[in-house]
Amino acid sequence: MALSYRVVSLLKLLTSRALCACRLLLLPLLLVACAHGGAAALVLSLVSLAAVLHKAQDLLLYFPEQPASSRLYVALPTGVPFESVSIRTRDGVRLSALFLPGPGPGPPSATLLYFHGNAGNLGHRLPNALLMALNLKVSVLLLDYRGYGRSEGTPGEAGLYADAAAALAYARGRPDVDSSRIIAFGRSLGGAVAVHLASQHPGCLAALLLENTFTSIPNMASALCPGLPLGRLPRFCFRNIFSSADTIGRCSEPTLFVSGEADTLVPPAMMRRLWELSPARLKRLATFTDGTHNGTWQCRGYFMALRTFLDEAVGPGTTASPEATGISNSGHTVV
Template sequence: MLQYVDLPLISSKYKCLNCFLFLFPIFISIHLGSFAGFTWSKKSVTSTMEKSWMLWTFVKRWLLALASWSWSLCRICLLPLIVTFHLYGGIMLLILIFVSIAGILYKFQDVLLYFPEQPSSSRLYVPMPTGIPHENIFIKTKDGVLLNLILLRYTGDNAAYSPTIIYFHGNAGNIGHRLPNALLMLVNLKVNLILVDYRGYGKSEGEASEEGLYLDSEAVLDYVMTRSDLDKTKIFLFGRSLGGAVAIHLASENSHRISAIVVENTFLSIPYMASTLFSFFPMRYLPLWCYKNKFLSYRKISQCRMPSLFISGLSDQLIPPVMMKQLYELSPARTKRLAIFPDGTHNDTWQCQGYFTALEQFIKEVIKSHSPEEMAKTSSNVTII
């Protein structure tokens, strides 16, 4: 929210000079802060250099803090900057205005991506399953954030050997809103499910961010590995929309612990989504550092060699279905499948006929492929329609 600061009246003789003296330190701080993040080349290590490096680290932190403060001040003073530029002009003021607008847009990206309060009760009330064996769990991430999970237990035949699916949901609501989908997975697929509320969602603490969501996913996987009652050799990741990007990242960093991944109606990256949704000229050429959240799935999928299922609803009006096909083509997995549902929308593809059949077939194929003779029979590039 912008705060408006009144500019003091200045005598005509010193107007421009005072404006310059007031704004110049801010401008310098911003530029110092911009360049302070660059990695400096390593030099020979001596005791003198080590001391100099420690001093520079301290100075760099101070400059970054000063730059952050100056950037915040510029955003707060955007209206006065515009008024001053209108009255007196000047390249420096114009640059400061652009920097202020960039700062506002940079901060505003979270508002455009994360919707933990839609619907409005999502942070207050998380529906729980009734009549189904389940656990309401709280775990801590490496940075101390408390997360809320729901574990749905399969209690049928051979329950001890059932696969476990870690379920990463989309960018709105909470895990309780995914229970109808999850319960059908439980019944049709005969699996355990762990539903994850990211930081800032549902009853989880904190505030959502790309790095934060990655830490959340790591914490959940670490927790699953501590459970003696879950088969650690059959861990599947499922992610829909934003959750697909989280699942791909987690799989790319933990290929030795993940049996397979399933992603549904997800995107190549946030920059690709931005250029699709806002197709006017400048968006297509913005460098990556302009994006606070990137979620570069198109890069990370190259590290996911485990069996992969890509589910695409061709009636998705939010994320272009072609992105799912491109992720499928970029995947290096020997066993990869593309399940296409012509009537599938962004959130409701799971209600299409044949959806759970495709999932069940894939899971059975992955479990069978653990035997050497079955792995030799596995063919790649097979499409399920």
């Protein structure tokens, strides 16, 4: 197992170095091809250009610096107990996270691992995370991926998967966390991270909550650029795949799919497709008529839907707080 991990890591390193070399040689190769011609120079130029475009895909997916100063300032909770924690991944990256303990005394409550979307930092999710802790009576571990907020490193698909695994290991090692009642929540990109985590750690999660996430990055590329044949490209053309449609079949945990029908970024049909592909014996699809991509949690009935599902999946008593006030009206259905 250790040997195979080292081989894969070495292959990834060699591939990365080769792509870097291609990017650095792009301009000289283009000049040689233009000045002297030659099939070899032209082919190498095309390969280098492909390497540049391949690397540029990260710029279209990860936005750790939006809004401005997101890498410099991370908001912290006020008026509530919290713990700033540092989590070390298997590959040595230090991640920044917040632990919000569940309300009230007694035995450890369920713990929710919160995986956010592709922009900003964990501080931008605090209002939502605090309401989850209050309404669902859970502790919340809110993580910034590598390259986000005050976490080290650079974001990438394999890296985000490693970050999620490190967060799970950290939560399971805390004495105030019941390791049999850990829930993974993911919104948008975080949903793909949560699905992969569940697929790689069977039996370690009590439930899975997915909100406005996608089936895969290639499918998203086709949806966002319908005039281009991106869906027909082979997968090696994509630097990031995040194919939840492939991995959801290995997730048997009770799963709630939360879909905002007014989501203009991720087509709601993708959430329905993931719900259909899920093999979980207990699975629910909660749809919110006015739910937007990042604002579905503000719809009336949102926390009730999560609370009802978790009572069924994790057991009664986990969630027993009244619905928060000040939430907008929105019709919703659960199937």
